[in-house]
Amino acid sequence: MSSSRKSGPKDMDGASEAQASQTEISYEALFGEAKRQLLQAGVPDASLEAWYLLSDTFEIGRAEYLWKRKSCPPQIPQRWQERLQRRCRREPLMYILGTTEFMGLPFRVRPGVLIPRQDTETLAEWVLADETGRQLLDLCTGSGCIGLSLARLGGFEATLSDLSEEALAVAQENNRLLGTQARLYAGDLFDALPKGARYDVIVANPPYIESSVIETLQEEVRDYEPRMALDGRADGLHFYRRLTEEAPAWLKPGGRMYVEIGYNQGPAVERLFAEAGFSEVELRRDLAGNDRVVRGVYRNV
Numbered sequence: 001m002s003s004s005r006k007s008g009p010k011d012m013d014g015a016s017e018a019q020a021s022q023t024e025i026s027y028e029a030l031f032g033e034a035k036r037q038l039l040q041a042g043v044p045d046a047s048l049e050a051w052y053l054l055s056d057t058f059e060i061g062r063a064e065y066l067w068k069r070k071s072c073p074p075q076i077p078q079r080w081q082e083r084l085q086r087r088c089r090r091e092p093l094m095y096i097l098g099t100t101e102f103m104g105l106p107f108r109v110r111p112g113v114l115i116p117r118q119d120t121e122t123l124a125e126w127v128l129a130d131e132t133g134r135q136l137l138d139l140c141t142g143s144g145c146i147g148l149s150l151a152r153l154g155g156f157e158a159t160l161s162d163l164s165e166e167a168l169a170v171a172q173e174n175n176r177l178l179g180t181q182a183r184l185y186a187g188d189l190f191d192a193l194p195k196g197a198r199y200d201v202i203v204a205n206p207p208y209i210e211s212s213v214i215e216t217l218q219e220e221v222r223d224y225e226p227r228m229a230l231d232g233r234a235d236g237l238h239f240y241r242r243l244t245e246e247a248p249a250w251l252k253p254g255g256r257m258y259v260e261i262g263y264n265q266g267p268a269v270e271r272l273f274a275e276a277g278f279s280e281v282e283l284r285r286d287l288a289g290n291d292r293v294v295r296g297v298y299r300n301v
């Protein structure tokens with residue numbers, strides 16, 4: 001393919017490349033320059049990320065790029081440089097793109113809400129595989145990814161709650177886009193829920209990082225994702241204590257609770273479930289082999 005390219009900007013060094021692109025702009029040149037800048041900024045997978053930014057910004061597919069079926073706009077939109085610079089400052093790609101995928105469904109994301117993680121699909125898949133009733137409560141819902149994907153894929157009647165109004169606004173947008181008709185409440189864990197409500201299933205991915213560990217996280221997480229969605233207080237277990245204590249009052253007889261946990265929190269969280277009277281307490285790993293989800297059944301009603 002390189003034989004079909006004229007004296008390409010790709011063959012020049014970085015400085016002249018920018019100048020050359022004034023006269024002869026190609027997607028290859030934009031891609032090469034983006035990759036170079038991302039590498040310099042220390043972004044892992046710079047090549048892949050350059051491609052995501054390029055394909056999303058210019059709405060160009062892999063085949064169109066490879067076969068040169070789409071020509072570059074004569075004026076490169078300012079948005080391209082802006083987006084590239086945001087990523088070079090290590091803002092997460094998903095905030096820049098504004099959307100991500102969870103359980104095969106599209107979810108809007110933006111600063112102020114935790115970006116859905118693939119690890120969390122372990123929790124959603126476990127709920128889908130279990131025999132449960134239909135009333136589901138998703139606490140610390142964030143973008144709504146767990147509760148709304150379960151509503152869509154498992155036919156659950158979902159109630160979502162989050163302390164962050166900003167997160168809840170994103171969850172509401174996702175609720176509308178997915179057509180899921182979940183009910184949303186702004187409040188601390190169970191605080192804003194209708195009194196007397198009972199659920200078959202409670203799910204939560206609460207903040208669980210130990211406060212002292214937060215500074216050691218990768219820049220994208222540490223500097224851009226909401227602390228409030230990450231910080232599980234001194235030992236990381238604050239919200240599991242509250243959840244295991246408070247959940248029984250909100251569960252129907254035989255109701256279940258599923259929580260995401262940090263890789264090193266399995267035994268401690270299993271113990272909290274058992275101490276609060278949950279039975280059939282089980283731990284599951286994510287695809288990377290790390291402990292990731294604890295589930296318990298509440299029968300002592």
Ligand code: GLN
Pocket residue numbers: 117205206207208209221229230231
């Ligand atoms: N899984 C997230 C991370 O590793 C943490 C999410 C949470 O605290 N609930 O950054």
